[in-house]
Amino acid sequence: MTSRRKFLTSAGLGGAAVLASPAIVKAQAPIKWRFQTYAGAALGEHVTKPMVDYVNNAANGEMEIELYYADQIVPTGELFQALQRGTIDAVHSDDDSMASPTPLRQFGGYFPFATKHILDVPVLFNQYGLADIWRAEYEKVGVTWISAAGQDPCNFNTKKEIKSVADLDGLKLYTFPTAGRFLAKFGVVPVNIPYEDAEVAVQTGELDGMSWSGITEDYTVGWAEVTDHFLTNNISGAWIGSWFVNQQRWADLPDHLKQLVMAATEASHTYRNQWYWGGEARLRAKGDKLALRTVPANEWAEVEDAAKEFWNEIAEEGEIQQKIIGIFREYNEVINQAGPPYTNG
Helix, strand or coil: HHHHHHHHHHHHHHHHHHHHHHHHHHCCEEEEEEEECCCCCCHHHHCCCCHHHHHHHCCCCCCEEEEEEEEEECHHHHHHHHHHCCCCCCCEEEECCCCCCCHHHHHEEHHHHHHCCCHHHHHHHHHCHHHHHHHHHHHCCCEEEEEEEECCCEEECCCCCCCCCHHHCCCCCCCHHHHHHHHHHHEEEEECHHHHHHHHHHHHHCEEEEEECCCCHHHHHHHHHHHCCCEEECCCCCCCCEEEEEHHHHCCCHHHHHHHHHHHHHHHHHHHHHHHHHHHHHHHHCCCCCCCECCHHHHHHHHHHHHHHHHHHCCCHHHHHHHHHHHHHHHHHHHHHCCCCCCCC
């Protein structure tokens, strides 16, 4: 009886412990990130949201990302500071728009004629060493750079018809800081306003149009509704944008979730590549809202030649700038020798 009594007692305690365990061992709360993109909601649906959805659907409740669009938490020009201090945990933006306090700032967005096509961007970063430069420079300022990708070219959509380089003179255009600095050489007046205000600014006459995107974005966000012409000449073949995370938040993330974030980012790059590449062709061929115009190649060569001088100016600003310009020159020499389809003809 003594042995039986001891067994029942221990069994009862064991049972009680088992029954109580769910109340003691609670599921860990998910890691939550606040993520802001440079893009407005209509564009962000395609350029940023696929990455966020991937993580939220695959994280098994361990991680949740809240997505915010352009200027919803802070203005785009303050994104870097907000990321640095942890107001925002992660950002999708170009270095130029978010006012990066590094020598890389002007190379994000549209650096004049650095690229010809969307795939030039991952090649430059992964095969020509830009990834190592970006990673090292952002580590110095307390931000983790995780990836870069290309997007659309930088064409012009305007109210006024552009048929020559001279027609750029006096145009008030919504554009990126470095692109604006370059275009000012041809009399363009760069205008800096919140992204979501650009459409109304064309309607009120504050803007004559945009030098901000390819034709896919013009149709997606409504700019094709307020402008009349699309110039097929561009000043850059692909936007250079990156994905950044607050350094401490990245360090705190378990390794398997870091891998998930990277997989989601790369998957979103793949989606973006085909969305833009197909959209640029389809809307030029079949779009009915913007009349296509082209400045003859021999005349547009004036703009391309000015870009070479612009590169020289930037290279003189510092060692990092010189190194990046050297990479652009090396890559352009390779693709020019390779010929079509790497060059335009």
